[in-house]
Amino acid sequence: MTVANVSIIIPTYNGSRFIKETLRSIMAQTVLPEQIIVVDDASTDGTPATAEQCADDLGLNIDVIRLSRNSGSPSRPTNIGIDAAKGEFIAVLDQDDVFCPSKLESECAALTSNPDVGYAFSLSAPLDQPSVPWQSTEVLADLQKVAVATERFAVLSGSHMLHLLLKHGCFVIGFPGFTFRKTIWERSGGIDESLRIADHDFLCRISKYGSVAWVPTINYLRRIHDSNLSGDRLTVGWEFVKVATRSISCAAEAESLQSVRNMFIGIGFALRDAGWYSESLQCFRAAGRIWGWRPDTVAACAKLGVHYLAKRTRRLP
Numbered sequence: 001m002t003v004a005n006v007s008i009i010i011p012t013y014n015g016s017r018f019i020k021e022t023l024r025s026i027m028a029q030t031v032l033p034e035q036i037i038v039v040d041d042a043s044t045d046g047t048p049a050t051a052e053q054c055a056d057d058l059g060l061n062i063d064v065i066r067l068s069r070n071s072g073s074p075s076r077p078t079n080i081g082i083d084a085a086k087g088e089f090i091a092v093l094d095q096d097d098v099f100c101p102s103k104l105e106s107e108c109a110a111l112t113s114n115p116d117v118g119y120a121f122s123l124s125a126p127l128d129q130p131s132v133p134w135q136s137t138e139v140l141a142d143l144q145k146v147a148v149a150t151e152r153f154a155v156l157s158g159s160h161m162l163h164l165l166l167k168h169g170c171f172v173i174g175f176p177g178f179t180f181r182k183t184i185w186e187r188s189g190g191i192d193e194s195l196r197i198a199d200h201d202f203l204c205r206i207s208k209y210g211s212v213a214w215v216p217t218i219n220y221l222r223r224i225h226d227s228n229l230s231g232d233r234l235t236v237g238w239e240f241v242k243v244a245t246r247s248i249s250c251a252a253e254a255e256s257l258q259s260v261r262n263m264f265i266g267i268g269f270a271l272r273d274a275g276w277y278s279e280s281l282q283c284f285r286a287a288g289r290i291w292g293w294r295p296d297t298v299a300a301c302a303k304l305g306v307h308y309l310a311k312r313t314r315r316l317p
Contacts, residue, residue, distance in 0.1 A: 004108045006179065007035040007087030011077035013070065014043045015095030016050040018223070023051065025098035027058045031105040034087045036062040039077035042070040047095075073196040078175065082185055090182050092175035096223045098127065099176065103219040107179040110153045110213035117155065118210035119180035119203075122219035124173045130221055139164070139171045147214050154214045158207040165207065166244055166257055170200035176220045184209050196235055201243040237267040238279050245286045254290050261291045265300055277308050 008026060012019060019038075026036060036055075040048045048064050055062040065084065071077060074094070082090055089108055093099060103122065110120040123133045133140075142164055147154035164171070172178055177199075185191075188205045191198045241264055248254050254261075268283030284300045291297075 002031045002105075003034055004031045004089070004104050005087050006033045006089040006091055006104055006108055007037060007082075007085035007182075008033045009078055009081035009085065009090060009092045010036070010038045010051075010095055011041060011074040011081065011092070012038055012043060012047045012051070012095040013041040013074075013077075014045045014047060016043070016045045016047045018096040019047060019051045020054045022093060022095055022098060023054050023058060023060060023062075025100075026093070027060055028101050029099065029104050030101050031108065033091070033104060035085060036060060037065065037081040037084055038062055039065045039067065039081040041067050041074070041077045071193075073193075073198070074175075075191045075193040075195060075198045079190050079193065082182065082190070085182060088182060089179050090185060091179045094174065094176055094222075097174075097176050098221045098223075100130075100217075100219045100221065102217065104179070106152065106215045106217065106219060107213075110215060111179065111181065114155065114211070114213065116211050117213045118158065118184045118206055119178050120153065120213035120215060121172045121178035122215040122217055124177050124220040124222055125218045127221040127223045130218065133218055134173050134222070135171050136168075139168050142168070143214060143216075152215070154216065155211050156214065157211055158209065161212040162204055162207040162247065163253070163256070165200065165204050166247060166253075166260055169240055170203065172199070172203060173220070173222060175199050175202075176222070178203070180206060195239055195242070196232075197239055200240065201246070204243055204247040234271060234274055234276065237270060238276070238283075241267055241283050241286060245290070248290055258291070261287050265296065268300060268304075272304050272307055275311070277304065280304055 038051050048066055052064060065080060078092055089111055107120040111117055123135055125133050146160040147156040184206045187209055192201050195201055244260055264283050264287040268280045271280040281304060284297055288297045
């Protein structure tokens with residue numbers, strides 16, 4: 001079996017019910033990784049022991065790093081795993097998801113054949129509908145407009161990819177959706193551990209370090225359940241605003257992203273209705289700074305103040 005110069009990082013927390021299937025998907029790869037690192041974030045359900053036993057049963061060699069205190073999100077365990085990685089390329093696999101058999105072979109081939117490519121991403125699908133891509137027809141159409149096709153993958157500029165990540169959000173659907181060079185992680189300063197859901201921010205930042213390869217096949221299956229971090233829509237929306245605010249770098253870029261301005265306003269109202277008043281105000285202020293203080297932005301701030309006062313005086317539930 002061919003071995004690729006890639007390290008797989010699996011951040012875990014109380015994932016014993018999922019980790020066996022996750023590791024089996026690695027064993028089923030057409031090209032095996034050089035290294036598998038499981039970083040356990042102080043699980044209480046025996047996840048590290050389950051992972052080690054499953055790896056023994058499958059004949060996989062894994063390195064297990066046990067953290068003594070829970071980090072609150074996968075960002076810190078993922079950084080720790082990447083720092084310990086020996087591979088030239090890094091693939092991150094969430095404890096409850098699976099890679100399709102061609103994942104490593106296709107994405108590593110795209111990276112190996114083009115040294116200017118900083119990362120390669122594929123399509124993804126729900127685990128219970130493996131042939132139905134998450135990516136919308138609009139996303140796929142926009143990718144096809146800017147990507148240059150080769151025999152097995154397509155290449156687009158980092159600036160085009162960043163624009164699409166701002167326009168559509170994190171359509172790559174999580175860290176397992178892409179494979180990247182470890183040197184890009186080093187240059188970018190690593191994953192932002194202040195974010196609970198840091199994949200979008202990381203992709204936006206590493207898109208500035210070269211071109212991007214797109215493998216137009218489904219290579220990652222995502223399990224949907226109540227514990228998914230991305231199911232917290234308020235956190236996802238708020239962190240999208242923070243990431244987009246950091247990433248929109250010029251007036252021309254902002255002008256071409258009017259839909260993002262509308263998203264800021266919508267997210268601000270959702271945060272307001274949930275009682276996240278400080279975050280809501282920051283959404284409206286960011287929209288004002290980036291796109292100018294239009295009447296609807298000013299009105300949103302005014303309504304926020306009214307809502308807050310009404311809430312304080314018990315006029316709203």
